Amino acid sequence: MKKSTIGLLLITFVFLIFIMVGLFVTVMVVVMQGGSPNLLGSSRLALIRVEGLIYDAEEWIDQVEEYQEDDSIKGIVVRIDSPGGAVDPSQELYNALVEAQEQYGKVVVASFGSLAASGGYYVACNADQIVSSAGSLTGSIGVYSKFPVAKELMEKIGVSYETVKAGEYKDFGSLDRGLSDKERQMMQAVIDDTYDQFVEAVLKGRKESFARLFETWEEEPPFEYPFTPDAVEIIRTYQRERTRSAMHSSPALSDASLSEATADETVENASEEASLLPEPDHEALFAFAKSISEGKVYTGRQALKIGLVDQLGSLDDSIRLAAKLAGIRGEPTVVERQKREYGLLDFLTQGLASLTARQNHSPIQYRFPY
Numbered sequence: 461m462k463k464s465t466i467g468l469l470l471i472t473f474v475f476l477i478f479i480m481v482g483l484f485v486t487v488m489v490v491v492m493q494g495g496s497p498n499l500l501g502s503s504r505l506a507l508i509r510v511e512g513l514i515y516d517a518e519e520w521i522d523q524v525e526e527y528q529e530d531d532s533i534k535g536i537v538v539r540i541d542s543p544g545g546a547v548d549p550s551q552e553l554y555n556a557l558v559e560a561q562e563q564y565g566k567v568v569v570a571s572f573g574s575l576a577a578s579g580g581y582y583v584a585c586n587a588d589q590i591v592s593s594a595g596s597l598t599g600s601i602g603v604y605s606k607f608p609v610a611k612e613l614m615e616k617i618g619v620s621y622e623t624v625k626a627g628e629y630k631d632f633g634s635l636d637r638g639l640s641d642k643e644r645q646m647m648q649a650v651i652d653d654t655y656d657q658f659v660e661a662v663l664k665g666r667k668e669s670f671a672r673l674f675e676t677w678e679e680e681p682p683f684e685y686p687f688t689p690d691a692v693e694i695i696r697t698y699q700r701e702r703t704r705s706a707m708h709s710s711p712a713l714s715d716a717s718l719s720e721a722t723a724d725e726t727v728e729n730a731s732e733e734a735s736l737l738p739e740p741d742h743e744a745l746f747a748f749a750k751s752i753s754e755g756k757v758y759t760g761r762q763a764l765k766i767g768l769v770d771q772l773g774s775l776d777d778s779i780r781l782a783a784k785l786a787g788i789r790g791e792p793t794v795v796e797r798q799k800r801e802y803g804l805l806d807f808l809t810q811g812l813a814s815l816t817a818r819q820n821h822s823p824i825q826y827r828f829p830y
Contacts (some may be wrong), residue, residue: 470830472567476722485642503534503785503786503787503792504532504533504739504793504795505533505534505536505779505794506523506530506533506536506537506792506794506795506796507536507537507539507794508520508523508527508538509539509795510539510540510580510583511539511540511541511542511573512541513543513544513545513827514542514544514546514553514579514826515545515549515551516549517549517552518554521553521554521556524536524556524557524560525556527566528560528564528566533795534786534788535567535782535783535788536557536560536566536568536569536782537570537571537775537778537794538557538568538569538570538587539571539573539578539775540571540573540583540584541573541580542576542580543575543577543578543580543600543827543828544580544581544582544600544742544827546824546826547824548566548691548822549605549791550579550582550583550826551657553583554582554583554585554661557583558586559753561586565783567588567786568587569589569590569777569778569785570583570584570589570590570591570778571586571592571774571775571777572584572591572592572593572598572760572769573593573775574593574595574597575597575598575823576598577597577598577599577600577685577757578590578600578601578825578826578827579767579825579827580598580828581598581599581600581601581662582601582661584664585661585662585665586661586664586665587768588670588785589694589771589779589785590768590769590770591769591771591774592763592771592773593772593773594759594772595760596759596760596763597757597758598757598758598760599752599753599756599763599768600755600756601658601754601755601756602658602753602826603651603654603655603824604651604827604829605647605651605824605825606823607633607638607639607823609637610635610636611637614635614696620636621634621726628642629646632646632711633823643731651824654824654825655753658679658753658826659746659749659750659753660746662749662753662768663745663746663749666768667745669768669770670745670748671694671740671745672767672768674695674698674739674740674744674745674748677699679696685762686752686758686763686765686766688751688752690751691766694747694748694751695748698744705828707750726779752766752768760772779794798813
């Protein structure tokens with residue numbers, strides 16, 4: 461063989477090795493970033509960690525949108541360790557997950573860390589399943605806004621504002637004065653509507669759990685938290701009405717001359733018929749959702765009792781559950797976007813950006829207040 465031919469083959473061989481190494485490195489980098497292509501056609505799960513205050517949900521939403529477009533990703537596990545934050549980013553992340561479920565057919569399982577409260581719960585409440593540790597702190601379904609008032613302090617140190625405005629309410633919440641009665645009524649109406657939006661989202665995601673609780677709950681006084689008198693009365697009312705409807709549908713019950721044995725048998729039949737009656741109506745379920753909200757906090761075990769979570773378990777349990785719901789056999793492959801490593805300049809610029817973003821958000825908070 462000629463030397464020129466051998467040299468050409470050697471160059472070709474080195475070139476192919478170079479290409480293969482380059483492809484390998486590229487694939488490994490993409491895999492480490494949690495966005496690897498589905499080279500083998502396998503089914504995978506994506507893991508998204510929602511940690512810290514929710515004042516900017518853009519990074520998490522980007523991940524949801526990336527994974528929903530990937531046909532190899534069959535489900536998304538959202539690990540939440542957050543006290544919540546501002547209303548708008550909490551709602552935006554919630555809506556992104558709902559879109560992944562309803563438009564792209566992705567299974568979504570929420571996994572609660574030590575804290576998944578207020579906006580943190582909002583993000584999770586439409587998940588196909590919610591898994592919580594027994595000691596996780598969750599709930600705090602509510603909304604609030606605080607306006608600092610330093611009127612007396614400013615008077616003491618001789619500082620005051622002169623405000624020129626167009627519009628009676630334009631300067632409400634100013635530091636140099638409290639809210640007027642009319643401003644307080646306005647803000648209360650805004651808070652109430654924002655709160656109802658939260659409760660409606662909870663009911664949308666937890667309707668089946670609440671309805672099942674209405675059907676299976678048995679009275680065992682004395683009642684202990686998380687069951688409160690108002691929540692218990694809502695369930696009692698539904699069960700009484702259901703039983704009454706079933707008894708009216710059994711003509712034999714109207715005969716006062718029934719023997720005791722016959723009456724017992726008829727009541728049993730009525731109970732069976734009651735199980736076929738319609739589910740609790742929206743009004744009853746909404747009232748129940750509101751009664752267990754009101755800013756109340758629960759452990760994971762308490763949340764399970766009242767239908768706010770589906771089961772107790774760890775992140776690994778959540779991943780296995782998501783795989784089962786998505787029809788993945790065996791140990792699932794889990795992809796996760798790796799956290800970027802930041803330098804000093806990044807910390808300075810990102811910190812300033814985060815502070816600015818927080819200031820630009822509404823003062824109305826879906827946040828655990830600590």
